[in-house]
Amino acid sequence: MQLTLVSHHLCPYVQRAAIVLLEKGVPFGRRWVDLANKPDWFRAISPLGKTPVLLADDTPVFESAVICEYLDETHEPRLHPADPLQRAQHRAWMEFGSAVLNTIWAFYTAPDAAALEARRDELRTKFEQLEAVVEGPFFAGERFSIVDAVFGPVFRYFDVFEALGEPSLFGGLPRVRAWRAALAQRPAVREAAVPDYRERLTQFLLDRRSELSRRIERQLASVK
Structure with missing residues (x-):
């Protein structure tokens, strides 16, 4: 096929x-x-x-x-757990990952500073929830799962946000930081994005005309 x-x-x-x-x-x-x-x-x-x-x-x-x-x-290898209850839990955390992506959208489209900071706080809260459940080095330990496939693209946003001057959300979250680093080194996670992803996303963020857009413009102007 x-x-x-x-x-x-x-x-x-x-x-x-x-x-x-x-x-x-x-x-x-x-x-x-x-x-x-x-x-x-x-x-x-x-x-x-x-x-x-x-x-x-x-x-x-x-x-x-x-x-x-x-x-x-x-297709093998199976990435979901074999146990039905664990598999259900993983599917629930996949949905949680989609909720994180929705909040990221609200973050980069926030119209003003107050809204941006409110969304930043929401994201921080979600990553604190993840800190309590991540086993490391991947979501459920040594075995890469579909939950990890969901969060690889999530963390990629923050690679770009931080490169453009936004403060990190991950201070005091050692498990999440280690998970993020492990995913960043995973060949499948790296290869899933186009080579010019950072440049494309930067332009996309600038085009939103949001509070974050304005901050990025100032940051880029300051390094010229």
Whole structure:
């Protein structure tokens, strides 16, 4: 079966599916789509108008969590735990990862300083919750899981935020910091993003015309 991952260059949900594919060593192609100008062929295979979509031959599977589950059922090695209760817990933390991504969106689109700091506090609270459950070096210990595939793209945002002058959220969270570092070194996590991800995300953030956009503009002007 030929697998094609319909992708957007910055989509973290695309990255999580790509990480699972790369971890499993499954050959796949990419087909890129501009979500600001969705072509008819894409609308036909993505009822929600979102990436990713996995084309299994000509059959589309949409929604990243569903794609990851499908891949885990059909390709070794299995990334979910074998125990049903642990597997359910992992699926719950995958959903938590999506909630973190929603808060990241609210952070970089915050219209003013008060809103930005409120979202920063929300993110800090979420990472404090993770600090209590992460085992290390990965989410559930030595074994890489789909939860790790979910959080690799999450931490990638903060690599860019910090490079652009934003303070770290991870002080006093040693387990989360170590987890972030372990994911950053994982080949599948690195290879899931496009080579110019940082430049693309920086421009994307500037285009939001948000409080964070203005801070980035000042930071970039100060280093010229």
